[in-house]
Amino acid sequence: MGNRGRELLGLAAVVAAAVVATAGFAALGLPSPALFGGLLAGLVRALAFRGRAAVPGVAATAGQATIGVAMGSLIDLETLRAVAANWLPVLLVTLGTLALSLGAGLLLRLQRGISPVTGAFAMIAGGASGIIVMARGLGADARMVAVLQYLRVLLIVVLMPVVATVVHGSSGGGPADVVDDGPGWPAGLLFTVGCAVSGLVVGRLVRLPVAALLGPMVAAAAVDLSGLGRGAEVPALLGSAAFLVIGLQVGVSFTRESLRTIGRALPLALGVILGLILASAGLGLVLSAATGVSALDGYLATTPGGLYAVLATASDIGADVTFVLAVQVLRLFVMLLSAPLVARWLRRSAQG
Template sequence: MSGTRRWAGLGDAASVLVLAVAATVLLDALDTPSPSLFGGLLAGLVRGLAGRRRLTVPRSGMTAAQALIGVSVGGLVDVDTLAAIGQDWLAVLLVTIGTLLLTLLAGLLMRLQPGISPVTGAFGMIAGGASGITAMSRELGADERMVAVLQYLRVLLIVVLMPLAATVVFGVESGAGGPVTGEAGPGWPAGLLYAAVSVAVGLPLARLLRIPVPALLGSLLVAAVLDLSGLSRGAQLPAPLETVAFLLIGLAVGLNFTRESLRTIGRALPLALAVIVGVIVGCAGLGAVLTLTTGASALDAYLATTPGGLYAVLATARDGGADATFVLAVQVLRLFVMLLSAPLLARWLRRPDPA
């Protein structure tokens, strides 16, 4: 019986992967930005909502995908852009704080729904670090299941809307970022070595230093150092590996959205959708402020201030010709601010009401 279940599970996973690849090919033919990410998302959504049994991307697969994306983006880091961000640090910091306040207000609005506590609402709406916020929510007094559903509902909406916004509002075309990773440089064997060294050194180092999202940021930092120092000799992550990594990320987001999650959020769904859309629009407004105060392009500022969906942001930036260094720097700064402020927010929101 166990053997039959194992084969059924393998067949289930294989069918989802086939659907994801087919969706990716179709979206690529339609010149959709980030086709592998969006194709994986569509396949994951179909399986998550239609399947009776929960299916997830293995943790090892997610870690590998995050690490490979880190390598891909690390090769795009540009010193001049980092220096420019240093000059505009005040505007970037104020926009980051503005995002924090906006998501906190959104969380407090969730209190309008009976049964959602202030700390649960706030944690469910904090922008950035969905997995980290969910992991710490129970310890800090929030409803872990509700936080997870709200967080991934926000990520889902962002991933779905981002290709549309990039294409319709900002005129992004697929492949506008130039040659695909892996088509330049010394070739794929050197690219594989570059990726292997970046992951093998970056992941344990980031875990040792307790850096958030260690697979992504650890690999990214090492890859950037190798690239900027010239030690990589122009090597880049082979394009097929980057495609697979974004496809797995899209699958993971889609599979997290199940019929059970709909039942969990229940009557709060209409309010949650309205509040999340409000947060997305508000953050787009902060992006406009960032454009006016720093000189960043409208696309760069929009991607830099999007409230979550980091991997979709990186895929769109990579594929749409945006300044990935600027986008990533602002997103990572916000990630640190959100994760570090979460315990303080929980303590403040759980304080007893004055008599």
């Protein structure tokens, strides 16, 4: 068997291990199990075996585009109406969250070995999977960003039900029918491929930063708002495959030195993340006072990450799901679209 054959066989083994890990993480109820599964399998491959491994460029681009379509399809007219009714306080709170994220990233720079761009991207609150996809292309350490982004998401997922019940006195049993199954997987596949290809082509033509992610995201949002998508979404299996590919791409790039750097940064990062969660809860109180929504709705709307867990919690406890989704999706778009500008500004500041 030639070198090419051995490489393909090794890659197939890593993918199979990632699928098994994904199933295990899904059974445990972890957020983004496919991304975690790919990350773990790639990490084991990078550290336990000799020789470098790499995810094929075509697969990585397809994964980024698919995730972009999934994010773009979150926006719809109902979401925009919910934002429009309280646009000024929602916008100010969103910008406040961005400022808090950048401040948290600056604090993270106190740890040796973390660049300004890596610190900022590790702490940007919203669209964790999208930020991880963008990190490498914008000069950040994708390994550090992936670990710290999902450390934040895990903390939020663990703390959110506790805060909702203990602090805000909520209880489960609310309406659960917040997810529309859409028109089915054939239409979803057509929607995904069409938005991914067109968004990628146009994004590269206009030289959009991280065109493989942002181009399809904007294309999917435009199709959704025009009504042409008729509620189509990325098929679940295809979305999981995309997350698995991105997880693998980050995982295989780990080295022992990078793990040591991340390990040294964890104590500081944990404190910074908890501070960010607390400060975001304060913004939730401000949003509640400014818009008249409940303190619980304000808290869920400003929780810095874990979008799908936030929506599941909001649905279970009978919160205003539309308002929570609107604020969370607006922040996701602002964070992802502003990330290239933030990276450019931080690089210039560091050079100056």
